Amino acid sequence: MTRKDLLDIESLTREEIEHLLDQAAPFKELFTRSVKKVPALKGKSVLTLFYEPSTRTLSSFEVAAKRLSADVTTFDVPHSSVVKGETVHDTIATLQAMRTDYIIVRNRMPGLPKVIAQATRASVINAGDGAHAHPTQALLDGFTFREVFPETEGKKILIVGDILHSRVARSTSNLMRKLGVEVAWLGPGSLVPKHGPRDIKRFTDYDEAMAWAPDTIYLLRVQMERQDTQYFPSLREYTKLYGVTQERFKRIADQGAYIMHPGPVNRGVELCDDVMEYDRALIDQQVENGIAARMAVLYWLKPGDVLGD
Numbered sequence: 620m621t622r623k624d625l626l627d628i629e630s631l632t633r634e635e636i637e638h639l640l641d642q643a644a645p646f647k648e649l650f651t652r653s654v655k656k657v658p659a660l661k662g663k664s665v666l667t668l669f670y671e672p673s674t675r676t677l678s679s680f681e682v683a684a685k686r687l688s689a690d691v692t693t694f695d696v697p698h699s700s701v702v703k704g705e706t707v708h709d710t711i712a713t714l715q716a717m718r719t720d721y722i723i724v725r726n727r728m729p730g731l732p733k734v735i736a737q738a739t740r741a742s743v744i745n746a747g748d749g750a751h752a753h754p755t756q757a758l759l760d761g762f763t764f765r766e767v768f769p770e771t772e773g774k775k776i777l778i779v780g781d782i783l784h785s786r787v788a789r790s791t792s793n794l795m796r797k798l799g800v801e802v803a804w805l806g807p808g809s810l811v812p813k814h815g816p817r818d819i820k821r822f823t824d825y826d827e828a829m830a831w832a833p834d835t836i837y838l839l840r841v842q843m844e845r846q847d848t849q850y851f852p853s854l855r856e857y858t859k860l861y862g863v864t865q866e867r868f869k870r871i872a873d874q875g876a877y878i879m880h881p882g883p884v885n886r887g888v889e890l891c892d893d894v895m896e897y898d899r900a901l902i903d904q905q906v907e908n909g910i911a912a913r914m915a916v917l918y919w920l921k922p923g924d925v926l927g928d
């Protein structure tokens with residue numbers, strides 16, 4: 620059971636997801652040892668190609684690849700010939716000629732990782748393509764969720780915020796549903812799509828959503844950079860209606876719900892500072908688990924022998 624590329628969560632089976640999450644556990648154990656490295660990808664080359672900013676995903680992939688003993692090259696997009704007008708296709712042809720084994724790509728264009736995957740023998744991993752997909756974020760979220768709830772069937776997750784523009788919401792919702800978790804979305808009516816899976820509950824009112832008794836509340840970042848129109852009156856208004864304010868935080872803590880966030884966090888918008896100190900906030904755990912989940916993905920994928928494999 621293996622694949623060449625990881626482009627989205629939709630195309631993975633529940634068995635494949637569970638295999639990846641199972642595989643991430645021994646990689647995480649490695650982090651407690653003095654030598655955190657295994658030779659699994661010795662002699663293999665990994666290239667990161669990020670056309671959009673990233674803190675967590677980029678560094679997490681680099682650490683993951685190095686812990687598997689791969690050689691890692693960070694393609695420096697702002698200082699590459701991309702700024703001189705080189706097309707993505709020509710960049711890929713150049714990288715193909717270098718016989719890279721794994722390409723990890725982030726780009727604002729939905730579907731670009733698939734185009735690259737079809738044009739190269741390298742294994743391509745989608746590290747975020749516009750509002751479409753962010754599969755490794757979903758895997759690390761699933762891994763973190765399973766650490767808290769080893770039996771995922773019937774658990775409830777409430778995803779809050781800008782669902783419409785969020786690749787994280789799409790991928791994490793899909794993965795959770797595949798694990799048997801009940802998913803609900805909460806946000807302004809303009810940012811909670813009415814189309815899409817019918818089994819996902821939609822809320823626009825915070826109190827109604829909390830009455831649904833979620834086990835975990837997953838806060839999304841408000842993505843001002845992806846909004847071409849005004850979807851809510853102001854950030855202040857958003858925080859008033861959907862942010863975890865002190866008052867809401869107290870209710871969440873009373874209900875014993877966990878809090879997750881993919882980062883980067885807008886403090887004072889999605890959540891108040893105290894949430895970061897909450898003993899059921901899993902935000903740092905998500906970052907740590909990101910390395911283990913990405914090691915599992917790199918270890919699992921198998922580059923093709925020839926173009927188009």
Ligand code: CP
Nearest residue numbers: 673674675676881882
């Ligand atoms: N969660 C996430 O994708 O964060 P970065 O944008 O920092 O990679």
